[in-house]
Amino acid sequence: MSISKNLLQIKSSLPPEVTLVAVSKTQPVSSIIEAYEAGQRIFGENKIQEMAEKYETLPKDIEWHMIGHVQSNKVKYMAPFVKLIHGVDSLKLLIEIDKQAKKCNRVIDCLLQVHIAEEDTKFGLSESEFAELLASPEPGLLPNVRIRGLMGMATFTDDASRVKKEFDFLKAQFDLSKSKWGSPYFDVLSMGMSGDYEIAVASGSTMVRIGSSIFGERN
């Protein structure tokens, strides 16, 4: 199967309101161009430096999403162009994104990453940390960041009922925080990858992050 065929097949299987982020981490520029020529404009990377290099060489109408763990000291390298940061997991990071966005005269969209998986190796805020962050006044006082919603990764398992339970939990958290946060911009629920996006979409995902099902297995 070719990249463009994979891409179009996945796109046609998604409801129109679900946004597809093509996860191009480790993929060469030539593969990204193939997806671009098939109409894809949103790409996700998990390393800031790799994303910045690809941004430099590729067409400027691409939206770059940072889907990986973000170190505060590297935010400045993506602040001029990043479209959405999926993995925000602390107030400290949010404050740094605000500071760097201000320098670039931009407002940067962010998602809070909530830990929903059984493994404790995956990053993200716990339920209580997340509730505390949204209840605190600080996020609302940062003019150059906009919290757009939540992101989560389910446990890597064949147990579909467990995955569904985790996605349902995140969707419930999303609905709850949407009403608490009260912002018209709180409208993105990023959940679902190659192995579990169908479950995620059934649970109410609005944005899926798909890599290997489009580009093939990563090395």
Ligand SMILES: *Cc1c(COP(=O)(O)O)cnc(C)c1O
């Ligand atoms: C790599 C990655 C993906 C895509 O994974 P695939 O299984 O290749 O679809 C999605 N989300 C995050 C956060 C990732 O790091």
